[in-house]
Amino acid sequence: MKGVAQEVFKEARHRWKEKLKNGFLGKMNVTIDRQNFWKANSYLVFRGLLADMAKEMSGWVDDIAQWPADMSQCLKFYEMNDPSTLSRIENFVPYHDGLSKCLMNSFVTETLHSLMGVEAVLYKDRINFKPPGGGAHAAHQDGVAYERGSLAEFEQDSIPYISILIGVDKATRENGCFEVAADWPLSKRDILRMERPNPDHPNFSKIAQEVEDSIHWIQIETDPGDVILFTERLPHRSAINTSTEGRRILYGVYNPLQEGDKREQYYEDKRNNINDSRYMIGNPHAPVR
Numbered sequence: 001m002k003g004v005a006q007e008v009f010k011e012a013r014h015r016w017k018e019k020l021k022n023g024f025l026g027k028m029n030v031t032i033d034r035q036n037f038w039k040a041n042s043y044l045v046f047r048g049l050l051a052d053m054a055k056e057m058s059g060w061v062d063d064i065a066q067w068p069a070d071m072s073q074c075l076k077f078y079e080m081n082d083p084s085t086l087s088r089i090e091n092f093v094p095y096h097d098g099l100s101k102c103l104m105n106s107f108v109t110e111t112l113h114s115l116m117g118v119e120a121v122l123y124k125d126r127i128n129f130k131p132p133g134g135g136a137h138a139a140h141q142d143g144v145a146y147e148r149g150s151l152a153e154f155e156q157d158s159i160p161y162i163s164i165l166i167g168v169d170k171a172t173r174e175n176g177c178f179e180v181a182a183d184w185p186l187s188k189r190d191i192l193r194m195e196r197p198n199p200d201h202p203n204f205s206k207i208a209q210e211v212e213d214s215i216h217w218i219q220i221e222t223d224p225g226d227v228i229l230f231t232e233r234l235p236h237r238s239a240i241n242t243s244t245e246g247r248r249i250l251y252g253v254y255n256p257l258q259e260g261d262k263r264e265q266y267y268e269d270k271r272n273n274i275n276d277s278r279y280m281i282g283n284p285h286a287p288v289r
């Protein structure tokens, strides 16, 4: 992140700290039961944590959906099956105070710290829009898209990156709610076999259909303001939106700080090679022309 953007980012970080002194988020209370659930399943659900802010978040997401699509600041991607329809926005954190506060505040970082056992730092941010008719997020493990894509399995001693999912709209079975693999403990290091099923989009990949079909999937419907944490190893997916309502979800991904603050490098690499196959894992967005 360079020049003006870096200054904006620093300023926003300072403002969050000030606001957070007065409390902003409900605390994510990681009780012993939750810690056990996390170890056994690699995800946690916090119902209603940001319900008070749901309306405001929805307005913020509407605002940034209107931002220019020049890719110099945030990155905008469009549906694979309808390149005029917005599918995803990334890298808005340096430019939007409110949404940044949702993803970077002491309650989030403290919770991540307690789950990772070390301090966490924001790696990337995105909003998935999934409008009516919007494409499925095909089954995948996020970690394959980070630095570990070429490994046979996730490394023995590595600390998994953790994502936070924040519901902006109601997510239902009809509009393609988040789905996770059942019984996927933290200790499971498998990287699942992938395939490239779409000859029109040869860089797009997903978990091989046979493997996907062997997994028991849990659909997690969410209300605006519900929060889910999950690791980069947990297979997940979501279906096509067959309803008439859009389904927007906000995500942050965090890596252990001891691996370094990689955000700037990630987005530089991505801008330089925007249609690389590692950015097309599970994603229903069209290649950038």
Ligand SMILES: O=C(O)CCC(=O)C(=O)O
Binding pocket: 128, 137, 142, 176, 177, 178, 236, 237, 238, 249, 282
């Ligand atoms: O938003 C969704 O439905 C799933 C998102 C997802 O899997 C991803 O962005 O990696």
